[in-house]
Amino acid sequence: MVFPTASDWSGLAERSVxxxxxDLNLRGAGQVIFQDNPLTGLLFLLAVxxxxxxxxxxxxAIGAVVALLxxxxxxxxxxADEGALxxxxxxxxxxxxxxxxxxxxxxxxxxxxxxxxxxAVSTVVMLAVTAVMRTVGAPALTAPFVLTSxxxxxxxxxxxxxxxxxxxxxALAQAPxxxxxxxxxxxxxxxxxxxGPAQIFLIDDALSGVLVIIGLAVSSLRAxxxxxxxxxxxxxxxxxxxADLAAIAGGLYGFSPVLTAVALxxxxxxxxxxxxxxxxxxxxxxxxxQAALAAATAPLGIPPLTAAFVLVTWLFLLARPKL
Amino acid sequence: MVFPTASDWSGLAERSVxxxxxDLNLRGAGQVIFQDNPLTGLLFLLAVxxxxxxxxxxxxAIGAVVALLxxxxxxxxxxADEGALxxxxxxxxxxxxxxxxxxxxxxxxxxxxxxxxxxAVSTVVMLAVTAVMRTVGAPALTAPFVLTSxxxxxxxxxxxxxxxxxxxxxALAQAPxxxxxxxxxxxxxxxxxxxGPAQIFLIDDALSGVLVIIGLAVSSLRAxxxxxxxxxxxxxxxxxxxADLAAIAGGLYGFSPVLTAVALxxxxxxxxxxxxxxxxxxxxxxxxxQAALAAATAPLGIPPLTAAFVLVTWLFLLARPKL
Amino acid sequence: MVFPTASDWSGLAERSVxxxxxDLNLRGAGQVIFQDNPLTGLLFLLAVxxxxxxxxxxxxAIGAVVALLxxxxxxxxxxADEGALxxxxxxxxxxxxxxxxxxxxxxxxxxxxxxxxxxAVSTVVMLAVTAVMRTVGAPALTAPFVLTSxxxxxxxxxxxxxxxxxxxxxALAQAPxxxxxxxxxxxxxxxxxxxGPAQIFLIDDALSGVLVIIGLAVSSLRAxxxxxxxxxxxxxxxxxxxADLAAIAGGLYGFSPVLTAVALxxxxxxxxxxxxxxxxxxxxxxxxxQAALAAATAPLGIPPLTAAFVLVTWLFLLARPKL
Numbered sequence: 001m002v003f004p005t006a007s008d009w010s011g012l013a014e015r016s017v018x019x020x021x022x023d024l025n026l027r028g029a030g031q032v033i034f035q036d037n038p039l040t041g042l043l044f045l046l047a048v049x050x051x052x053x054x055x056x057x058x059x060x061a062i063g064a065v066v067a068l069l070x071x072x073x074x075x076x077x078x079x080a081d082e083g084a085l086x087x088x089x090x091x092x093x094x095x096x097x098x099x100x101x102x103x104x105x106x107x108x109x110x111x112x113x114x115x116x117x118x119x120a121v122s123t124v125v126m127l128a129v130t131a132v133m134r135t136v137g138a139p140a141l142t143a144p145f146v147l148t149s150x151x152x153x154x155x156x157x158x159x160x161x162x163x164x165x166x167x168x169x170x171a172l173a174q175a176p177x178x179x180x181x182x183x184x185x186x187x188x189x190x191x192x193x194x195x196g197p198a199q200i201f202l203i204d205d206a207l208s209g210v211l212v213i214i215g216l217a218v219s220s221l222r223a224x225x226x227x228x229x230x231x232x233x234x235x236x237x238x239x240x241x242x243a244d245l246a247a248i249a250g251g252l253y254g255f256s257p258v259l260t261a262v263a264l265x266x267x268x269x270x271x272x273x274x275x276x277x278x279x280x281x282x283x284x285x286x287x288x289x290q291a292a293l294a295a296a297t298a299p300l301g302i303p304p305l306t307a308a309f310v311l312v313t314w315l316f317l318l319a320r321p322k323l
Numbered sequence: 324m325v326f327p328t329a330s331d332w333s334g335l336a337e338r339s340v341x342x343x344x345x346d347l348n349l350r351g352a353g354q355v356i357f358q359d360n361p362l363t364g365l366l367f368l369l370a371v372x373x374x375x376x377x378x379x380x381x382x383x384a385i386g387a388v389v390a391l392l393x394x395x396x397x398x399x400x401x402x403a404d405e406g407a408l409x410x411x412x413x414x415x416x417x418x419x420x421x422x423x424x425x426x427x428x429x430x431x432x433x434x435x436x437x438x439x440x441x442x443a444v445s446t447v448v449m450l451a452v453t454a455v456m457r458t459v460g461a462p463a464l465t466a467p468f469v470l471t472s473x474x475x476x477x478x479x480x481x482x483x484x485x486x487x488x489x490x491x492x493x494a495l496a497q498a499p500x501x502x503x504x505x506x507x508x509x510x511x512x513x514x515x516x517x518x519g520p521a522q523i524f525l526i527d528d529a530l531s532g533v534l535v536i537i538g539l540a541v542s543s544l545r546a547x548x549x550x551x552x553x554x555x556x557x558x559x560x561x562x563x564x565x566a567d568l569a570a571i572a573g574g575l576y577g578f579s580p581v582l583t584a585v586a587l588x589x590x591x592x593x594x595x596x597x598x599x600x601x602x603x604x605x606x607x608x609x610x611x612x613q614a615a616l617a618a619a620t621a622p623l624g625i626p627p628l629t630a631a632f633v634l635v636t637w638l639f640l641l642a643r644p645k646l
Numbered sequence: 647m648v649f650p651t652a653s654d655w656s657g658l659a660e661r662s663v664x665x666x667x668x669d670l671n672l673r674g675a676g677q678v679i680f681q682d683n684p685l686t687g688l689l690f691l692l693a694v695x696x697x698x699x700x701x702x703x704x705x706x707a708i709g710a711v712v713a714l715l716x717x718x719x720x721x722x723x724x725x726a727d728e729g730a731l732x733x734x735x736x737x738x739x740x741x742x743x744x745x746x747x748x749x750x751x752x753x754x755x756x757x758x759x760x761x762x763x764x765x766a767v768s769t770v771v772m773l774a775v776t777a778v779m780r781t782v783g784a785p786a787l788t789a790p791f792v793l794t795s796x797x798x799x800x801x802x803x804x805x806x807x808x809x810x811x812x813x814x815x816x817a818l819a820q821a822p823x824x825x826x827x828x829x830x831x832x833x834x835x836x837x838x839x840x841x842g843p844a845q846i847f848l849i850d851d852a853l854s855g856v857l858v859i860i861g862l863a864v865s866s867l868r869a870x871x872x873x874x875x876x877x878x879x880x881x882x883x884x885x886x887x888x889a890d891l892a893a894i895a896g897g898l899y900g901f902s903p904v905l906t907a908v909a910l911x912x913x914x915x916x917x918x919x920x921x922x923x924x925x926x927x928x929x930x931x932x933x934x935x936q937a938a939l940a941a942a943t944a945p946l947g948i949p950p951l952t953a954a955f956v957l958v959t960w961l962f963l964l965a966r967p968k969l
Contacts, residue, residue: 077597079645110564114611121608127642132459136778151608151615157496158614160565170495170622172816172945173803241756242806274723285767285797288760291804292797299495299622299816299945319773322725400920402968433887437934444931450965455782474931474938480819481937483888493818493945622818622945 009038020086025068028091032142032200033212033227033259034267035219036087043215044201048099050211051203059102060202063112067098067119074123093126094119096145096306097152099202104153104303106163114152114162122148138317141263142306153302168301178242188249189235196231196254200306204250216262223266230254230261230283237287253290256309260286263313275323282316332361343409348391351414355465355523356535356550356582357590358542359410366538367524371422373534374526382425383525386435390421390442397446416449417442419468419629420475422525427476427626429486437475437485445471461640464586465629476625491624501565511572512558519554519577523629527573539585546589553577553584553606560610570617579632580609586636598646605639655684666732671714674737678788678846679858679873679905680913681865682733689861690847694745696857697849705748706848709758713744713765720769739772740765742791742952743798745848750799750949752809760798760808768794784963787909788952799948814947824888834895835881842877842900846952850896862908869912876900876907876929883933899936902955906932909959921969928962 013023022038029041045065052061071094075085084090101115125144133140156162157170194209201212217224234257238248247253265271265279286308293304293311336346345361352364368388375384394417398408407413424438448467456463479485480493517532524535540547557580561571570576588594588602609631616627616634659669668684675687691711698707717740721731730736747761771790779786802808803816840855847858863870880903884894893899911917911925932954939950939957 078601078642117604117607117611120604124604124642124644125638127644128638128640131641131643135458135781151612154496154618155611155615156499157618158499158566159611160499160501161563162565163501164498169498172495172818173800173947175810175815176802176804176806178806178809240807242808243804278724281763281766281770284763288763288801288805289797292801295800295803296946300619301496315771315774317774318777319724319770320777321770321773401924401965440927440930440934443927447927447965447967448961450967451961451963454964454966458781474935477819477941478934478938479822480941481822481889482934483822483824484886485888486824487821492821495818623942624819 006039021072024086024088025072025091027086027088028068028072029088029095030215030219031088031092032095033197033216033223033262035216035223037219040215040219041088043211043218047198047208047211047215048201048203051198051201051205051208054205054207055203057102059107060099063098063102063115064095064201065098067101067115067122068095070094070116070119071097071123071126074120075126078123078127080123080127090123090126093122093140093142093144093148096142096201097122097148100145100149100303100305101152103202104165104167105156106165108161108163110159110161111163118148118152133314136318137320138314141310141313142259143310146305146307146310149305150302154300157301164301167303170301171298173295173298176242176244187239187245192249192251192254193228193231193235195249195251196234196258197227197251199251199255200259209251220266222271223262226262226266226279227258230258230265233257233261233280233283234287237284238291241287241291243287243291247294253287256290256304256306256312257283257286259306259309260313260316263309264316268317269323272323278316278321278323282312286312329362344395347409347411348395348414350409350411351391351395352411352418353538353542354411354415355418356520356539356546356585358539358546360542363538363542364411366534366541370521370531370534370538371524371526374521374524374528374531377528377530378526380425382430383422386421386425386438387418387524388421390424390438390445391418393417393439393442394420394446394449397443398449401446401450403446403450413446413449416445416463416465416467416471419465419524420445420471423468423472423626423628424475426525427488427490428479429488431484431486433482433484434486441471441475456637459641460643461637464633464636465582466633469628469630469633472628473625477623480624487624490626493624494621496618496621499565499567510562510568515572515574515577516551516554516558518572518574519557519581520550520574522574522578523582532574543589545594546585549585549589549602550581553581553588556580556584556603556606557610560607561614564610564614566610566614576610576613579613579627579629579635580606582629582632583609583636583639586632587639591640592646595646601639601644601646605635609635652685667718670732670734671718671737673732673734674714674718675734675741676861676865677734677738678741679843679862679869679908681862681869683865686861686865687734689857689864693844693854693857693861694847694849697844697847697851697854700851700853701849703748705753706745709744709748709761710741710847711744713747713761713768714741716740716762716765717743717769717772720766721772724769724773726769726773736769736772739768739786739788739790739794742788742847743768743794746791746795746949746951747798749848750811750813751802752811754807754809756805756807757809764794764798779960782964783966784960787956787959788905789956792951792953792956795951796948800946803947810947813949816947817944819941819944822888822890833885833891838895838897838900839874839877839881841895841897842880842904843873843897845897845901846905855897866912868917869908872908872912872925873904876904876911879903879907879926879929880933883930884937887933887937889933889937893940899933902936902950902952902958903929903932905952905955906959906962909955910962914963915969918969924962924967924969928958932958 026038026041075090129140194206197212198209238253269275289308349361349364398413452463517529520535521532561576592598612631672684672687721736775786840852843858844855884899915921935954
């Protein structure tokens, strides 16, 4: 038996419209963590499917795949830039909207209609955010996912045919109660560390995190290492600052710092000691921004999603340090 | 008896400073829904005056007219662009600030002072937002109205000499209670449909809505049709999603989608099947954005105003689809 | 005995690395109110040290000085623009972050670590905000201070190793109770007037306010006059609008209007009657914006900081009136 190689696949994608469409959707999945690689995308999708299945919530995986397809079809209808389309840049925000909707809303027919609509809208928002950020020379990152999802999720508090599930209720933040230092034994450190990369896809599963890391590794060992380091830094910093232990254990303090670490450490700056230090500062700040956004979104009853990553990475890109 | 024609009026406006000033104020009223037409503006003002009178609240009409004049005078003092001034582009945000203040605050002397100040400020904000949005090639829309009014209205919670009336109290959103499907008979569909266009001017009156539609029709039949279609889409979508029935009946789910429909369907894109579909998607999203902003502004105790229209229309303009 | 003159000092700063570093840090303190002058900066620091000492809270002064140094060292490490660095433009936001952290958070070791981190981050945010605002031709003002501090302060509600002190608890705003007109005798007008300039540095002390004014005067008599006038306008307007008397007495309605008055009246526009009127309108609006932001930040339990100044001054600069 002969495995198809990457160049076999590329050749197929050029000759066949169907394979080309599959290819750009797989790349779209890969672009969630900056990888223009269909095999990476396939492994990311497997991570989502495994995690959703293990949690008994297949809707998250179905939503992610449906929304990925809809977002890319919308980009084709809008005659979006061909090159960006082929690199999967119109898919990743849709995929995330599609994973978020069934995570935070009940599976009513209205939710599924809005999931499809939200996926289409994510492409419009991607085009708009890209146009705005181009004027300052920065990419859209996952801002279209965050904006679109926040709009749909907070609307659920006004719309009776959507069911709130897995978020809220809206509440004012309270001064946290200093907890006794957690025993290392009581905190499943390894689980928390691996769930960070999985939670990028809203999946609460360590094995999914391993699949995400493998997906990164087949495309870029450096990105896989950056993700593991970013998750480790997030784990240490969130424990040291006294963040909520259940949130840490679920990987909720890890996913945004992982994205920041990969973006700044492995994508946008060439490797150097100063770039590494700069990325470390940004990764630590992303943990604090995650804590900030958790408190700031509480009165609205919505999740922070990847807003901490977007905010910090934008700041650290726009600063344009001479690295 | 001979009615003056449009060209008679234009001639008068060129020869007389007074007529010219009246003309640009009427056009300012017309620009609330994108019409550079003094007769349209006159009909819009009549809609406001009728609606305010019918509700026994003449302050809204007086506020609207006073603020319209102040906003335009401020633009003259600041030597703003002559062409934009003559087209009424410095009037419409002021008019809306002047209608909003007496709608949401009690008629204290302090309110009237701040109404005049807010009208002047709306011109400064219009200049600023226009300068910023020019860098990305989009117009200010009613963002200056929203920003200025939010600032003044939320300040009322800190200022004892302003009286809260018609908004608030600040409250956390709650998961909505699924209501039994409304009987068509119980919902005054025709009223809700016509109140949508009226609520653009913060008027809760179906006959005012008819005057607004007539005002649009004398300038552009297409815009009048777009407004009626937009209001109908908003009515259907908000009912289908289970939005609050009292809000729907009052036209509160209609005004922002009407503006989106006219903006995208009749002003910024040439007519085509694809542009119509694109506008439909934006109009539906504006209903959802209205629901989202109603929930998101609840903890501050302020109304969403036309923020849903501004947000969605900006996104759908900035995306620059090839239509 | 011969006092060193300004040119002696400049000469020293050019020859000695140490004096040069001291010089740019003093200028950094001066830039809090737009003065590129080391003596002004020294007097501002004395105002902070005096005020913090008088309140028995030396942490505020220590935090301000440490953060000033860290912010400037970070700018050197990031190879930021040499000219801007020498003018102190990378110091003032750090200084303010360093004063804010011990004002609103308890003096835990974690707070001090985050203060140093926040000071470094303030330089990154300064670079980023400067890059973004350059596209519309406006300066960063104290936006980097506000953004960085809000992020750190609201995060404290999620982080048990930070202690909330001097802000919050998060609360929904309530309609204010109309109070009987305050007797002039009951309100320490002179104190409130002088505390305005001091509260720019988060210092609640009238003598510190005098030191701030003297610091301005040695650099620019016009700026000193503008600050005193701005504080007087803020006092009158906030009393007339019925703002909270304790907040007025503490100078909390004065600091942002002082900054607006100096910025628009003494820095960005040449003197003229129209510029004075324009500045007056902006200063009055800043009082209202302060009231608005006090209500708007209440549900998050964080202070408005200088956001009212930043918002209003940006609007009045971006409007680009022909003055």
